[in-house]
Amino acid sequence: MNRREAIKKSTWIAKSAIFAPALMSAIQSCERKLSETENLLVLNDQQHRLIEAIADTIIPKTDTPSASEVKVPQFLDLLLKDVFDQEVTEKFLTGLEQFDEDCKQASGKSYTQLDQSHRNDYLEQIDREVMGKEYDTLIPFYFTFKQLCVRTYYSTEQGIKQNLNYVPVPGQFQGDIALGAGDKIMVGNQM
């Protein structure tokens, strides 16, 4: 890895370490039920279903797998347990809860209870409002959530192999060649 890779990597980690609720709305403290399912580490079933619903709306099944088909929610659960600081985990879970509260305010239903077309409509609004911007200190929950989802998806075997041009051993480096319209991003085994 070289200098530019390091810059990209650290920028992302720095940003992802800070979470704030969706659309900067106030954090509400709530009692949380812990995981009841043996397979889950930190998330409870409702949180897991919610993550699955949002993640599969961001990355649905097409001719390639959806986010949940490659176990993106389970990996986020693992990050909450082993990777994030306690404080970040708290903020993530609060942000997730706030996301659903906002959805209930707007639609009268939990996001998990919406049908897929309403899920799309609702998330599109949030996505347009939050993404493609830069943030200084407070980063909206959804901003981080989406990036985590996408990056996790592209760290899975099927996420990579079925969507991108996976070339673990490229051979001799060629510096300047033509890129065809529609040619996919080439990735190897770097993390």
Added chain:
Amino acid sequence: MCTLRLRIALKNAGYAVNYLYISVMEMMNDSNTYDTIVVGSGMTGGWAAKEFTEKGLSTLVLERGRDVKHVKDYPTANMAPWEFKHRGHLTRKEKEQYFIQSQKYNFDASSKHFFVNDQEHRYEYPEDKPFKWFRGYQTGGRSLLWGRGAYRFSDLEFKANAKDGIGIDWPIRYKDIAPWYDYIEKFIGVAGAQHDVWQLPSGKHYLPPFELNYGEKVVKERLEAHYSDRKLIPNPVAHITKAKPGQFKGRSACQSRNLCHRGCPYGAYFSSNSSTLPAAYDTGNLTLLSNTLVHSVIYDEHQDKAVGVRVINTQTNQTTEYFARVIFLCASTLISTAILMNSKTSRFSDGLANSSGVLGHYLMDHHSKVGGMGIMEGGEDRIYQGFRPAMTAIPRFRNVNGQEMDFLRGYGVWGGAYRQGTNAGQVGIGAGLKQKLTQYGPWIMSLGTQAETLPNYNNQVEIDENKNDKWGFPMIKVTAEYGENEMLMREDIYQQIEEMLEVAGLKDIEMHKETPVFGDTIHEMGTARMGRDQSTSVLNGYNQCHDVPNLFVTDGSCMVSSGNVSTSLTYMALTARACDYAVKQMKKGNI
């Protein structure tokens, strides 16, 4: 062993007398006595091992870490991201155990086994002067992890101190080391471009450089059209880009995976593990002991020379002594210096070979972490094939042909262009997003720096004999900070990088400048410097201790000034040169 020595002695009459002497010592303790002892198996220790063993000398290499065999002990080399439990993320536990090491760009689950556990390997620094010490204790040391930039110093560096009246003059000039750069480059394989930038000489044995990509070609053209004093070149790197069969024994060409820090199963980049140590083993003259920490050098007052080393087995804590005619310290700057400090005698009460009193002082590291990046318009239909383990460089252009700035010395600029990959921050959800995520984004050009640090007496390493680590080696304490000259230079670096990104026609330029932390560039050096005058230096022009002629130090300790380019190639060249000198002195019976 004795038979072998006899054979060599007969073959080379020059050694005959000396071998007779060795055999007397061997009668005392044959199994613990060698012709040469090399402390450390990294960048320089590997070279000392290769040079001595190839000249027929029985050589003991002492490595404090575990053994790492080329290929066999690179467990992650071919693993895919999804095969790592936490993929690219560091766990809280890893960040606790490796609280310093994990801050380095090439530390992750695929490479952490080549870094020390910070909780086990403590060192100290004053609260207001942080020092970051990145280490790999294993066969090959940090040669497994290095950035692989293989740069020559020029007389711009070797004459710098004399010209500015800073520190002391280097005892050597470019002409003294140039043949040794050739020698090293030929063996390790350096991919680089032939160019006429005199302050960063190119080597005659260079392999073809890694190609520039489209973005870099555009930037090169624009920069070179604008600045008469700047060239953008592929940085020379210790990688095999092209090899004739058998040219590099057991090593083959780079496969552009850019996973170097996991250890290369192709042996495409230079490490002790892939290159020098196998060559040394092939001679039959190498003994390498792992988990063997050198506590001190044994100095014999009556013979007035170093006779051996005292070691501690890091697994059993057992102490042993080994003996040799010549001892090379190649244990990395801070460790070699600390070993000398820990080898006090009545004659050398401030540390062995320290009659000058400069041992431990004049610690240097380069400074870095000023840079910027910008987006390039156009070139959407150009791409590269593979993941290049190299960058581009704009060699030093400040104060090259005379003092022109309000600071001394200079800096180089490094960087590269790439197409933006999966852009997770973009607007969009669903099938449309999935499609867009598979497509490359624009060209991005990024530039950073590596800059020279002046030698300063107050920047130093010490040992605290009242506080031992768990193996009984004194605690190492580093006190160092950057000075006014470095800070002034950083202002200019920031301005120049911003200006160059603008000249290159880039948009949305983002600049950054961090507070530099000593050690962070991982080029610690200078604490047992070379010099002509034994009252102001520890080593002479052949890395030989002025005070103890059969003791040499050839790692970064010997550096007199830092230059701005990475120093490994210079350490290797100085080591091979010192070995050549030491063997000649042995033949003459001088040591």
